[in-house]
Amino acid sequence: GVAIRVEGILVESPMSGQAVELKATKITIFGDVNAKDYPISKNKLTLEHLRKFPHLRIRTKIHAALARLRNSCSTATHTFFQMNNFKYVHTPILTSNDCEGAGETFNISNTIGTECEPFFGKNVNLTVSGQLHGETYASALSDIYTFGPTFRAENSNTSRHLAEFWMIEPEMCFIDLQDLMNITEDYIKFCLKVCLGNLMEDIEFFDKHFQPGLKKQLQTLVDTQFKRMTYTEVIECLEREIQEGRAIVRVKEIENKKFKKLAKGKHVFEEPVFWGCDLGSEHEKYMTDQLVNGALIVYNYPKEIKSFYMKENSDGKTVQAMDLLVPNIGELVGGSMRIDSHDDLLQKMEEKNISIPWYLDLRKYGSVPHGGFGLGFERMIMLISGIYNIRDVIPYPRYPKHCEM
Ligand code: 4AD
Ligand code: MG
DSSP states (O other): OOEEEEEEEEEEOSSTTOSEEEEEEEEEEEEOOOTTTOTTOSSOOOHHHHTTOTTTGGGSHHHHHHHHHHHHHHHHHHHHHHHTTOEEOOOOSEESSOTTOSOOOOBOOOEETTTTEETTSSOOEEOSOSHHHHHHHHHHHSSEEEEEEEEOOOOOOSTTOOSEEEEEEEEEESOOHHHHHHHHHHHHHHHHHHHHHHOHHHHHHHHHHTOTTHHHHHHHHHHSOOEEEEHHHHHHHHHHHHHTTSEEEOOTTSOHHHHHHHTTTSEEESSOOOTTOOOOHHHHHIIIIIIISSOEEEEEEEGGGSOTTBOBOTTSSEEEEEEEEETTTEEEEEEEEBOOOHHHHHHHHHHTTOOOHHHHHHHHTTOOOEEEEEEEHHHHHHHHHOOOOGGGSSSSOOBTTBOOO
16 A cells, blocks of 8 residues: 555566566655555455445455446446437436435435524425436437436345435437337447446456456347346246246245245245236346346336336336346336326326426426436446445445445
C-alpha cells in the first residue's frame, strides 16, 4: 500500500510472466505504510473480511478489477443507448410517488418552521424507480433511458438485494413486447461484448481466482439466443419436474427424517408451484441453472402478481410483463408494456387505490403504445465478474443495519 515513485530505465525482462521490468535508479517514498497494522496487508483475504474495510478494499486487485468493470459497463450502457438514438434523462431522486406500489420506500422526515411542517408539505420518499418520470419524457422525446441510484427499504438480507442500487431504465415508444425482449437481449449482449473485448485480463483474473469457467460462460451468453418462455410454460415445466419425480416441494407437516427419505435424489423446493404463484428465486434458479442452462426471458405473467401499470393481454388473466433470469443470480431485468388507454389505467389505479393524476394525463393527452425495463446494474456486474454477492460489487453497500461511512 505504500505510495512510491520509481525512476529508472524500462527494459525487456528476462523473467517469465512479465514483458518488461524497470531498472530503478531512484525510489522516492511518499506515503509509507506500517505493514503490522495495515488491515489489508495479507495476500489472501476473503471478500467478506474485506467488507469491513470499505475505504481500503479498493486497493486490492479484485476490487480494482470490479471498479474497472463498473466503469466499462457504465460507458457501454451510454454507448449502446446513444448509438440507438435514445436520450439520457435525469429523473428525480426525491419523489412523492411509489412507482412499484410495494410500499418499500425510504421516507424524508425533515420538517420546516416551528409547527414541524413536513419539508415538502407532503410525504416524500427516495425513488424506487425512475420509470414513471421516464414515461413523461418518452411521451415527448420518444426513446429515452435513465441510469441512476434507486432506493428500496425492503428488509432483504440476501446476496442480491441492496437498499441502494443503480438501475438502468429505458422507455420506448411504438414498440411491442417482442421488441422489448429483443432490445433487452441486444443491450446485455453489447455490454458483455465490450467487457470481453476491453477487460479480458480482468475477466481472466475473475475466472482463475473466483469463478472457474466464467469466460466461457460469458462467451456462451453472447453467442446463444436467450430462451423465451411464457410464465404458463414455466409453471407447466416446473410441475412436470415434480410430477415426474425429479423435484419435490417441502411438506412442513411431514417430519424431517421422513421427508428426507421422500426427497432422496430430488431437488427440493421450499415453496409450492402453481399457476398464479410468484416465482421465487429458487424456482428461477432451477429454471436457469438446471433446465435451460443459460439466460431465460419469462413473459406474460398473471396480472395479480405484477404492477398496476402493466398492459393486460386479451386472455384477461395475464399482463405483458417480462423478466430476464440469468444463471447464478436470478432476475436481472424486469420490464413490461404499459397500459396506454386512459380508461383502463384509471380503472386499474382505482382498483389498487393509487392516485397519480399526472401519470393519467399521459394517457389523456396523445397516448402512445410504449414499454420499458429496469436492469439492476449491480446484478449485471455480478453476472460479468462471477462475484455472486451484491455487497462486493458496489463501492459502498447499503443493506439492513449497514451504512458505514
Ligand atoms: O423488477 P423491478 O422492481 O422493476 C422496476 O422497478 C420497473 N419500474 C422497471 C421498469 O420497467 N422501468 O426492478 C428492476 C430491476 C430488477 O430486475 C433487479 O435487477 C433490480 O432492478 N433490483 C435490485 N437490485 C438490487 N437490489 C434490490 N433491492 C433490487 N430490487 C430490484
Ligand atoms: Mg421485478
